[in-house]
Structures are given as C-alpha cells and as structure tokens.
Amino acid sequence: MLVSDACRAELLAVGSEILLGQISNSHAQFISQELAKHGLYVYHHGAVGDNEARIQAAFEAAVKRSNVVIVTGGLGPTADDLTKEALAKFLGRDLVLSEEALAHLNQYFAGRNRKMPDENRKQAYCIDGGTLIPNENGTAPGQYIFARNVHFFLLPGPPLEMRPMLTKSVVPQLLSVFGGKQALISRVLHFCGIGESDVDEQVQDLTANENPTVAPLAGEGEMLLRITATSSTRDAALEAIASVETDIRSRFGPYIYGVDDDTLPSVVGRVLRERAETLAVAESCTGGMLAGLLTDIPGSSDYFLGGVVAYDNRVKESLLDVPSTVLERHGAVSEETAKAMAEGVRSRLVTTYGIGITGIAGPSGGTPEKPVGLVYVAVSDSFGTEVHRLQYRVSRTQVRVRTCKQALWRLLNRIQMRSSESPQSSS
Amino acid sequence: MLVSDACRAELLAVGSEILLGQISNSHAQFISQELAKHGLYVYHHGAVGDNEARIQAAFEAAVKRSNVVIVTGGLGPTADDLTKEALAKFLGRDLVLSEEALAHLNQYFAGRNRKMPDENRKQAYCIDGGTLIPNENGTAPGQYIFARNVHFFLLPGPPLEMRPMLTKSVVPQLLSVFGGKQALISRVLHFCGIGESDVDEQVQDLTANENPTVAPLAGEGEMLLRITATSSTRDAALEAIASVETDIRSRFGPYIYGVDDDTLPSVVGRVLRERAETLAVAESCTGGMLAGLLTDIPGSSDYFLGGVVAYDNRVKESLLDVPSTVLERHGAVSEETAKAMAEGVRSRLVTTYGIGITGIAGPSGGTPEKPVGLVYVAVSDSFGTEVHRLQYRVSRTQVRVRTCKQALWRLLNRIQMRSSESPQSSS
Numbered sequence: 001m002l003v004s005d006a007c008r009a010e011l012l013a014v015g016s017e018i019l020l021g022q023i024s025n026s027h028a029q030f031i032s033q034e035l036a037k038h039g040l041y042v043y044h045h046g047a048v049g050d051n052e053a054r055i056q057a058a059f060e061a062a063v064k065r066s067n068v069v070i071v072t073g074g075l076g077p078t079a080d081d082l083t084k085e086a087l088a089k090f091l092g093r094d095l096v097l098s099e100e101a102l103a104h105l106n107q108y109f110a111g112r113n114r115k116m117p118d119e120n121r122k123q124a125y126c127i128d129g130g131t132l133i134p135n136e137n138g139t140a141p142g143q144y145i146f147a148r149n150v151h152f153f154l155l156p157g158p159p160l161e162m163r164p165m166l167t168k169s170v171v172p173q174l175l176s177v178f179g180g181k182q183a184l185i186s187r188v189l190h191f192c193g194i195g196e197s198d199v200d201e202q203v204q205d206l207t208a209n210e211n212p213t214v215a216p217l218a219g220e221g222e223m224l225l226r227i228t229a230t231s232s233t234r235d236a237a238l239e240a241i242a243s244v245e246t247d248i249r250s251r252f253g254p255y256i257y258g259v260d261d262d263t264l265p266s267v268v269g270r271v272l273r274e275r276a277e278t279l280a281v282a283e284s285c286t287g288g289m290l291a292g293l294l295t296d297i298p299g300s301s302d303y304f305l306g307g308v309v310a311y312d313n314r315v316k317e318s319l320l321d322v323p324s325t326v327l328e329r330h331g332a333v334s335e336e337t338a339k340a341m342a343e344g345v346r347s348r349l350v351t352t353y354g355i356g357i358t359g360i361a362g363p364s365g366g367t368p369e370k371p372v373g374l375v376y377v378a379v380s381d382s383f384g385t386e387v388h389r390l391q392y393r394v395s396r397t398q399v400r401v402r403t404c405k406q407a408l409w410r411l412l413n414r415i416q417m418r419s420s421e422s423p424q425s426s427s
Numbered sequence: 428m429l430v431s432d433a434c435r436a437e438l439l440a441v442g443s444e445i446l447l448g449q450i451s452n453s454h455a456q457f458i459s460q461e462l463a464k465h466g467l468y469v470y471h472h473g474a475v476g477d478n479e480a481r482i483q484a485a486f487e488a489a490v491k492r493s494n495v496v497i498v499t500g501g502l503g504p505t506a507d508d509l510t511k512e513a514l515a516k517f518l519g520r521d522l523v524l525s526e527e528a529l530a531h532l533n534q535y536f537a538g539r540n541r542k543m544p545d546e547n548r549k550q551a552y553c554i555d556g557g558t559l560i561p562n563e564n565g566t567a568p569g570q571y572i573f574a575r576n577v578h579f580f581l582l583p584g585p586p587l588e589m590r591p592m593l594t595k596s597v598v599p600q601l602l603s604v605f606g607g608k609q610a611l612i613s614r615v616l617h618f619c620g621i622g623e624s625d626v627d628e629q630v631q632d633l634t635a636n637e638n639p640t641v642a643p644l645a646g647e648g649e650m651l652l653r654i655t656a657t658s659s660t661r662d663a664a665l666e667a668i669a670s671v672e673t674d675i676r677s678r679f680g681p682y683i684y685g686v687d688d689d690t691l692p693s694v695v696g697r698v699l700r701e702r703a704e705t706l707a708v709a710e711s712c713t714g715g716m717l718a719g720l721l722t723d724i725p726g727s728s729d730y731f732l733g734g735v736v737a738y739d740n741r742v743k744e745s746l747l748d749v750p751s752t753v754l755e756r757h758g759a760v761s762e763e764t765a766k767a768m769a770e771g772v773r774s775r776l777v778t779t780y781g782i783g784i785t786g787i788a789g790p791s792g793g794t795p796e797k798p799v800g801l802v803y804v805a806v807s808d809s810f811g812t813e814v815h816r817l818q819y820r821v822s823r824t825q826v827r828v829r830t831c832k833q834a835l836w837r838l839l840n841r842i843q844m845r846s847s848e849s850p851q852s853s854s
Binding site for chain 2: 013018019020021022023024025026028029030031032033034035036041042043044045046047048049054057058061065186188195196197198200201204207208215216217218219220226228281283285286287288289290291292294295296298299300301304305306307308309310311312314315318319348349350362363364391393394395396397398400401
C-alpha cells in the first residue's frame with residue numbers, strides 16, 4: 001500500500017476551557033474509536049486555546065504530518081469562536097456568506113419562535129472552496145475543505161451536535177477516500193492475578209511481531225494485552241487476531257478473565273447469572289468498595305444479595321458470627337477471621353458464595369508480624385472455604401482496589417474449579 | 428512579569444491505546460487543573476503513539492513553543508515503552524544506570540518476595556544530566572531534565588502513580604521556577620445541596636470581578652467556586668480572598684461544606700472525630716459505595732464502625748430488622764423503609780448516627796409511582812430520624828454518587844443542628 005493511500009488523521013480540539021482543565025476533551029476518544037472501527041489511523045491528538053495565532057500554528061504543524069485534520073470546537077457565534085477564521089487565514093482564503101447556511105439558521109430560530117440574534121450570522125459564513133457539513137442538532141454547520149493536500153473537517157464542540165455529524169458525514173467521506181484499502185481491528189485481553197512484567201516476559205515473541213501487533217497495557221490491579229491486526233479484509237483481520245488469541249490463551253489460561261469492555265464485576269455478574277447462583281460479601285479493609293463495584297452493574301440485584309462492612313470487631317461478631325475466640329486468638333487480620341467472615345456472610349445471607357476480606361490498608365496500623373498491605377481474602381461455597389494471603393506495598397487506595405479485583409478473580413477461579421467438579425482441589 | 432518568566436507549559440500523553448480511543452487521556456484534564464490552580468498556564472495538549480520517531484517529532488514541535496513539557500506514559504518496562512529513550516535521543520544524551528533507581532526497584536520487588544525481572548532494569552536508567560522523580564506507588568521513577576531551555580518532566584501513565592508525583596514533585600518545582608514573582612493564591616469552596624445554576628445566579632456580581640476572580644467549577648453531585656487573587660504579597664492576596672469568602676459564606680451558609688482539598692467524607696470524618704461520635708450506614712441502591720467513600724479516608728475506623736449492604740429484602744429484614752410489614756405495606760423504596768434501615772443499622776451497630784438509603788438507581792426497575800431516580804435518605808440519631816426524598820434524572824452511576832454525597836451532607840447538617848441543640852427542629 002502506498003503511504004499516500006493511507007489515512008494519517010489527527011484531531012485538534014479548540015477551547016481554552018480544555019487547557020484550564022475545566023472540561024475534558026472527550027471528543028478525542030470518541031472520534032478515535034469511530035475511525036479505528038474503520039481502519040482509519042489517528043496519529044496525533046492536540047488541543048489549543050481560543051487564540052487565532054495558536055490555532056494557525058496547530059494547522060501549520062498538522063499539514064506537515066497528516067492528511068486528515070478533524071477539528072472540534074470554535075464554530076460558535078461568539079467573539080472567541082475562531083476556528084473557521086483561523087483556517088481561512090491559514091489557507092489564505094476568504095469567508096463567504098452561504099445562503100444555504102443562513103436559511104438553516106433562520107429556520108432553526110424560527111422553529112424556536114425566536115428571531116436570529118445578529119451575532120449568529122457569523123455562523124453562516126463558509127471558507128471559500130469548502131462545503132458545509134449539515135448540523136441537525138444546532139446552529140453551527142460543520143465545514144469540509146481539501147487544501148494543502150489535507151482533508152480538513154471543522155465540527156462544533158457540543159457532543160450531541162458533533163457526534164452525529166462525525167458518524168453520518170465525516171466517516172463516510174473518509175471511507176470514500178481511504179476506505180476499502182484495509183481493515184484495522186483490535187481486541188483487548190484482560191488479565192488478573194499475574195504481573196505486567198511476567199506477562200510481557202512470556203509474550204516477547206509476540207510483541208516483536210509486526211502484524212498482528214501485541215501490546216501490553218498496564219492497569220490498576222490487572223493488566224491488558226491489545227492485539228491489533230491490519231488486513232485487506234475485515235474477516236482476514238479477525239482470523240489473524242483469533243489465532244494469536246488462541247496462542248496467548250494457551251499460555252495464560254485462567255489469568256485471562258475477559259475481553260474488550262469486560263470488567264471483573266461484569267464478568268462475575270455474567271457467570272453468576274448464567275449459573276443462577278448468588279453472592280454476598282463481608283468486607284473489612286475494603287470497607288464496601290467491593291460491594292460498590294458489584295452493584296455498579298445494572299441488574300446486579302439478580303445475583304448479589306448484599307454484604308456487611310465489618311470495620312469494627314463487634315460488627316464482625318454481631319452480624320457475621322465471627323467467634324470472639326477467633327478474634328482474640330488470631331486477631332482481626334488473620335486467615336481464620338477472613339474464613340469466618342466469608343462463611344458467616346454466606347450463611348447469614350443464604351447465598352451460593354461468600355467472600356470475606358480483612359487486612360491492613362494503611363497508611364498506619366501495621367506491625368512487624370502484620371505489616372501494612374497484608375490482606376486475607378476468603379472465598380466460601382458448599383465445597384468449603386479457601387483463603388488467600390496477599391501482601392501489597394502500595395498506597396491505601398491501591399491496596400483496596402487491588403484487593404477487590406483479586407477477590408473477584410479468585411471467585412471466578414473458584415467457580416471454574418467448581419464447574420469442573422474437583423472440590424477436593426478447592427480448599 | 429516578563430514573558431520569559433512566564434510558564435508556557437504543554438502536556439504530551441504517550442500511548443497508542445489513546446489514539447485508538449481505547450482509553451481517554453484523563454491526565455490532560457487533571458494536570459491542567461493542578462497547574463491552573465497555581466496560575467501556571469498550559470497552552471497545548473498532545474497525544475502520540477508508542478513510536479519513537481513520532482515522540483521525538485512531538486518534542487521538536489514542543490521546544491519551539493513551550494518552556495515546560497510534561498509527558499505521561501511510556502516509562503514502563505516493556506519494549507513499547509519509549510518515552511525516555513525518545514527524549515534521550517532528541518536531546519542527544521545517553522541513558523545512564525541510576526544505582527538509586529535500581530535499589531528502589533530491587534526493594535520494590537523484594538518487598539513482594541519476587542526477584543526483579545530483567546526487563547525492569549530498563550526502568551533504572553536515567554537521562555544523563557537529568558534527575559529522578561520518586562514514585563511511591565510503582566516501579567517507574569519519573570525524570571526531570573532542563574535542556575534546550577525547556578523543563579522536561581516524564582511521568583508514568585498509571586494515574587495513582589502519576590498524580591501524587593505531579594502534586595508532590597512537579598508542581599512545587601514549577602512554582603520554584605515560575606512562581607513567587609507575584610503571589611497568586613486560590614481557594615476553593617465546596618458546595619452541596621444546591622444547584623450549580625442557583626449558585627451562579629447569586630454570585631454573578633462576583634464572577635464579573637477582575638481580582639480576586641471567582642470561577643464556578645462543576646462537580647458530580649456538588650459544585651465548587653474557586654477564588655483566585657493575585658497581589659504583590661502573599662498576605663495581601665490572602666486578605667483579598669478572605670473578604671470575598673466571607674461575602675460568599677454570608678450568601679450560602681450551610682451549602683458550603685468545605686474548602687480546598689476537603690471532601691464530604693473527610694469533613695464528616697473530621698467532625699465525627701472531634702465529637703467522638705460514631706456512624707453506621709445501611710445501603711440499598713448505593714450498594715456499598717457510601718461505606719467505600721467513608722473508608723477511603725485513613726483512620727476512618729475511629730468513627731465509622733461499619734454498615735450493611737441490603738440489596739435483597741431478606742437482608743433488610745435479617746440484618747437491619749426492617750419489619751416485613753413495612754416492606755409489604757410501603758415497599759422497599761419508601762420513606763418508612765429508609766427510616767427503618769437507618770434506625771436498624773444504628774441500633775445493631777450501636778452508633779451515634781445511622782444512615783439509611785433506598786432507591787431506584789436504574790436504568791430499569793421504575794414504575795409510574797416510583798420512577799427511576801427516586802431515592803430516600805434517612806439520618807437517625809438519639810433525637811429521632813429525618814428522611815429526605817430525592818428525585819434524580821441522571822445515569823445509574825450519577826444517581827449513586829449524588830445520593831452518597833447528599834447523605835453525607837444531610838448528616839453534616841444534622842450534626843450542626845444537633846450541636847446548636849434544637850432537637851425539636853431536627854425531625
């Protein structure tokens with residue numbers, strides 16, 4: 001494929017509020033996703049303020065490296081909406097009144113029983129030689145112009161206006177220019193219970209590949225591998241990904257818990273619903289975070305009955321039936337207490353599975369025998385109870401987040417063991 | 428202030444996953460906010476893929492327009508982590524092994540009873556002439572180097588590692604270079620229980636001011652006003668802020684719950700600790716999120732004893748003593764159930780205060796009488812129990828977050844009422 005045939009797109013968001021951090025540039029992710037779906041490459045994201053000189057400078061840099069520039073924002077009626085003006089100057093073109101755009105504007109305001117404010121006239125001007133991109137949801141039309149060997153697309157900032165314009169107008173036009181030449185497809189595998197560097201060591205042969213590419217992504221308490229294939233057809237790309245995925249799964253098995261948009265809570269939920277089984281959790285150091293993650297999933301009430309946040313020992317006794325002798329003899333942070341918590345919440349709430357978590361999230365509260373970051377996670381079911389000892393050396397929040405993910409991943413393994421009916425190996 | 432003295436910062440995020448739209452570049456907003464707080468200006472955001480040539484090209488463009496470049500991502504141990512390598516090449520410098528960084532790495536893995544994988548050695552290399560930025564929460568140290576008249580900061584991608592490094596190391600260093608010429612001080616007031624537009628309307632006279640400036644910032648379930656004063660001296664700036672703050676407090680009173688880094692859980696914690704009082708929570712639709720927010724505060728075990736996540740009605744009965752007659756007659760989502768939950772968890776856990784939450788977070792589960800977004804929040808103490816009816820029209824996650832914040836804010840008001848000793852006005 002000739003380089004000149006390939007889409008080399010970049011995105012530019014215009015708006016000082018982005019640079020001040022008052023709003024996030026969510027357009028970049030949305031547009032990148034839409035283009036990636038169709039194998040249209042994005043090589044650069046940028047954001048600049050409402051400043052004509054800096055917007056022009058951004059165009060100057062863009063035309064050196066890209067053949068598609070998609071700009072969002074700065075098409076409004078106010079004095080600091082300068083995107084169109086900056087591009088016209090950059091290209092040395094005039095802005096000409098578009099009767100069509102003016103009619104659309106008048107129509108828009110008439111439909112709201114309002115007279116068009118004079119300042120909105122500005123939005124009816126179009127860069128000479130360019131074409132308008134219709135905006136069904138607002139006053140600012142988009143603009144398309146091919147100049148300096150670059151396809152420029154100007155889109156308004158409000159997401160509800162920009163998004164349909166991108167999918168209905170920009171993407172089809174890009175496909176008519178660059179499409180059909182190749183498909184680019186990605187698939188993400190989610191890992192838990194194994195370190196990023198351990199995974200990377202075992203896939204170095206794959207990460208060296210050109211196509212499909214395999215790239216590790218770090219996560220909090222989990223990690224991801226992204227497989228990306230480019231091919232002349234979508235099916236060929238999917239095939240290439242499938243064979244690499246099979247290879248990777250053969251190397252990591254249970255450490256891979258999901259794909260693409262899966263999360264541990266969503267996968268646990270799916271599995272429990274399929275099996276018509278239920279879960280309850282007893283939390284000490286995670287303090288409700290695990291229950292919060294589980295109930296963030298719509299419909300989780302089908303399989304998650306509830307839980308107990310037993311921060312105080314008296315709560316462990318009164319609501320979870322943890323024997324005071326266990327707490328006295330082994331302490332609140334112990335294998336025995338975690339076990340009693342999991343079994344207690346499971347029997348109190350009458351569920352298929354019970355999870356018990358106790359530990360020292362820190363920053364204080366540690367001892368030489370039981371340092372900060374020591375956590376016990378217990379998973380209980382009718383076959384018995386297994387307890388896992390974890391030792392973290394990270395911040396309080398990280399200990400809590402990683403513990404929650406570990407607990408869900410251990411539960412998934414427990415369920416898999418259970419379905420493979422080898423109870424004796426399960427505790 | 429001379430322009431040459433002014434901070435002209437730009438942000439660069441490195442990672443192909445950003446350009447593919449698989450993750451959003453949330454760093455850009457966070458870093459921009461932190462810098463804006465201190466009057467450090469950001470003029471450009473950028474994102475590039477894991478490609479050494481394109482990362483170098485981004486540096487080439489950056490040094491032409493900026494005197495501060497903050498880069499996030501690409502410091503990991505894997506082959507496609509190239510940020511440090513790209514900057515070293517761009518500056519024509521060597522990468523030299525840092526014994527200090529190597530010791531930190533070995534320590535990090537030793538703490539996890541693991542041998543350091545060989546590939547992690549890569550993270551111990553530092554650009555010649557640069558200095559390391561300590562990373563308390565991960566393996567990748569950051570790097571700082573001043574070259575080509577630009578202050579380069581390289582930070583790791585994981586937010587929980589990057590954020591403390593930015594606030595503890597990068598911002599103070601930037602202030603030592605660019606700050607101090609003129610005192611620029613900001614103070615943020617946190618509001619809850621009142622709409623953003625209501626606040627905006629009542630401070631229009633203040634937001635029109637030049638100095639101090641008053642800027643509204645939207646939050647989730649709360650809103651903020653940032654007061655920023657510039658003056659020749661720190662004291663003068665503080666004085667100017669104080670008088671504006673007094674004015675604002677006289678307008679909004681109890682709706683202002685905190686300042687600067689306060690959060691509702693931290694303020695509730697401070698107040699409860701001061702009063703040596705305790706709290707327990709019973710959650711249905713928030714499903715543990717409120718307990719999770721409370722226990723995210725170090726030392727929360729001093730005042731937070733625990734809670735019950737009563738997702739299933741049987742749990743409301745068995746662990747919270749909600750009478751089955753109440754559930755039958757009024758339903759799980761009702762004023763009476765919320766009241767019984769708050770009183771039940773307070774008496775079961777023997778605390779000063781009990782909070783009960785029940786509602787319909789959605790997206791499904793609503794009825795004409797009890798639509799999605801209907802939530803009851805009850806706060807109970809020795810004086811009695813008050814129940815608040817809330818009706819939201821937002822997403823499931825937003826309903827849950829806003830409900831948690833409402834509950835904490837209502838508790839704060841209850842405590843204030845209580846300390847002003849007017850029990851009869853409290854239910």
